[in-house]
Amino acid sequence: MLSLRNVSLVYPNGVHALDHVNLEIAKGEFVFLVGDSGTGKSSLLRLLYREARPTSGEITVDGIRVDRLRRNRVPALRRHLGVVFQDFKLLVDKTVWENVAFAMQVTGAHTRDVMRQVPRVLDLVGLAHKSRMYPGELSGGEQQRSAIARALVNNPKILLCDEPTGNLDPDNGNEIMELLSRINLKGTTVVVATHNQSVVDRMRRRVVRLQEGRVATDEERGYYYLGLGQGQVLSG
Amino acid sequence: MDWGKVKFFLGEVLRNFTRNAGMQVTAIGTVAITIVLLGTFLFVRAALAGLGGQLLDQITISATVAGNASAAQTIALRRLIAADPRVASVEYVPKEKGWADLQRRLRGQIDTSLIPGNPLPDVLRVHAKHPEQVPAVAANIGRLSGIGTVRYGHSEVVRLLQLGDVLRRVGVGVIALFFCVAGIIIANTIRLTVFARRREISIMQLVGATNFYIRAPFICEGLLDGLVGTLLAVVVLGVARVTIWPKLVAALLFIPLNSVSFELGRMVAELFVVGGAVGIVASWIAVGRHLRT
Numbered sequence: 001m002l003s004l005r006n007v008s009l010v011y012p013n014g015v016h017a018l019d020h021v022n023l024e025i026a027k028g029e030f031v032f033l034v035g036d037s038g039t040g041k042s043s044l045l046r047l048l049y050r051e052a053r054p055t056s057g058e059i060t061v062d063g064i065r066v067d068r069l070r071r072n073r074v075p076a077l078r079r080h081l082g083v084v085f086q087d088f089k090l091l092v093d094k095t096v097w098e099n100v101a102f103a104m105q106v107t108g109a110h111t112r113d114v115m116r117q118v119p120r121v122l123d124l125v126g127l128a129h130k131s132r133m134y135p136g137e138l139s140g141g142e143q144q145r146s147a148i149a150r151a152l153v154n155n156p157k158i159l160l161c162d163e164p165t166g167n168l169d170p171d172n173g174n175e176i177m178e179l180l181s182r183i184n185l186k187g188t189t190v191v192v193a194t195h196n197q198s199v200v201d202r203m204r205r206r207v208v209r210l211q212e213g214r215v216a217t218d219e220e221r222g223y224y225y226l227g228l229g230q231g232q233v234l235s236g
Numbered sequence: 237m238d239w240g241k242v243k244f245f246l247g248e249v250l251r252n253f254t255r256n257a258g259m260q261v262t263a264i265g266t267v268a269i270t271i272v273l274l275g276t277f278l279f280v281r282a283a284l285a286g287l288g289g290q291l292l293d294q295i296t297i298s299a300t301v302a303g304n305a306s307a308a309q310t311i312a313l314r315r316l317i318a319a320d321p322r323v324a325s326v327e328y329v330p331k332e333k334g335w336a337d338l339q340r341r342l343r344g345q346i347d348t349s350l351i352p353g354n355p356l357p358d359v360l361r362v363h364a365k366h367p368e369q370v371p372a373v374a375a376n377i378g379r380l381s382g383i384g385t386v387r388y389g390h391s392e393v394v395r396l397l398q399l400g401d402v403l404r405r406v407g408v409g410v411i412a413l414f415f416c417v418a419g420i421i422i423a424n425t426i427r428l429t430v431f432a433r434r435r436e437i438s439i440m441q442l443v444g445a446t447n448f449y450i451r452a453p454f455i456c457e458g459l460l461d462g463l464v465g466t467l468l469a470v471v472v473l474g475v476a477r478v479t480i481w482p483k484l485v486a487a488l489l490f491i492p493l494n495s496v497s498f499e500l501g502r503m504v505a506e507l508f509v510v511g512g513a514v515g516i517v518a519s520w521i522a523v524g525r526h527l528r529t
Contacts, residue, residue, distance in 0.1 A: 049442070078444035089439055106445035111240025154443065 001027040001189050007057030009043055017043035019213040030184045032200050033193040034224055035210035041193035045160050049081050050074050062157055079107060082151030082159045086166035088143045090135040097131040100149045121149040125179060141172030161192040197224035249456045256429050263425035267465025270418040271507050275473040278503055281407050297374045300384035301358040309382050310358060317362055317377055322369045327361040334359055368397055415514055422461050422518035426454055430526045447527050454523045455516055462515025466508050
């Protein structure tokens with residue numbers, strides 16, 4: 001489903017964000033990307049939704065060679081993906097319903113499909129009763145759920161989440177992770193870049209650890225820190 | 237037809253248009269002023285071209301018939317000249333009529349009785365169909381045997397034709413200048429609305445909206461700026477046509493402005509095309525720059 005082969009990314013300012021990264025993610029997997037700030041987690045996600053182009057290497061997303069993709073084909077790629085950010089990126093002058101519908105409307109979806117699909121995803125994220133509210137009237141967790149609904153409304157096969165719990169308290173963070181887990185159970189491939197140790201340790205999913213732009217470890221059922229469970233701390 | 241899509245699209249355009257009302261008023265006002273200036277210029281140019289055309293139309297080629305030519309030869313010459321497809325009319329003025337006309341015109345200025353006999357030759361007065369053909373027609377007549385001298389005010393014709401040419405060139409330059417000024421202002425307005433909506437645009441890009449779809453509301457916004465500005469300008473020009481033009485005609489009696497005809501409908505259509513095109517081109521460029529970054 002997702003494949004990075006020997007991928008490097010050097011930004012124009014000379015910063016080496018990724019260094020010969022190799023990574024395969026199968027359809028329906030749930031993967032955590034962890035690592036300190038600046039280790040390349042967000043850069044890796046940006047490469048997947050073609051916000052950036054690799055300096056070298058091959059990237060394939062759902063059969064599409066992203067590294068070779070021409071600019072006018074990027075919209076087609078992004079319709080295969082849903083992207084969720086730490087800061088939600090909601091439009092403050094649109095209601096929850098309008099924010100979610102917006103993602104379908106701007107891709108030319110038929111109104112009949114919009115009317116059918118939007119209530120369905122709002123129901124999935126538990127916001128059907130708040131569909132007429134504006135983002136400013138919602139809690140952080142609810143705003144993030146709105147953003148997830150928007151990311152899901154076009155039925156993407158892959159959901160990329162960049163620090164989805166970064167702005168949330170632990171309870172709301174846990175709720176969001178449970179929601180992502182439910183979405184994953186329905187068959188969507190989910191990739192989450194996070195610093196949230198507690199959810200990573202609790203969920204025990206595949207953990208890919210980045211260090212200085214390289215894949216340091218890749219564990220099938222890992223913890224946030226290598227070999228450590230929840231409640232344990234690094235000594236020294 | 238998916239009316240929901242149409243409603244959403246028009247809603248986005250209207251939302252854009254009303255969100256930066258101050259800037260829209262500025263853009264529309266500037267377009268209106270530019271189009272008023274352009275309209276005035278087109279009006280003046282049409283008036284000058286009309287007057288120049290009238291003057292050129294009055295230019296007559298005067299060809300004298302050689303003194304030894306018989307009446308039959310003169311008639312043959314007249315037919316020969318009239319056969320030229322560039323010639324509109326040929327008038328034969330016998331020397332007796334010419335002399336009588338001259339005496340009448342010079343009455344009170346010169347005592348023509350002091351001039352012995354009739355010094356004038358028979359003359360053929362020729363009108364060309366198009367003013368710019370006058371020199372060529374005159375040269376052709378001059379080559380005919382039986383023709384003496386040919387006059388048509390060569391330097392005046394050349395000057396008038398040059399004036400017309402200069403007016404056309406200056407006109408194109410001035411219109412291009414107005415086009416650029418209005419375009420830059422609309423582009424800046426659109427750029428501000430693009431900046432105000434950059435978050436929305438980034439989300440559109442993120443969910444897979446095509447650049448065309450992102451661009452379309454801004455293009456409509458620019459078009460609306462151009463058309464509304466032009467509408468205001470046409471109203472102002474229309475009022476000026478009704479109130480100021482008659483006074484101008486009355487004040488400048490020595491210039492036959494009254495006889496100048498304007499294709500008003502075409503002129504208004506041209507202004508709307510210019511206004512709309514400026515809006516579209518300017519907004520296309522303004523959004524394009526943002527989408528590339």
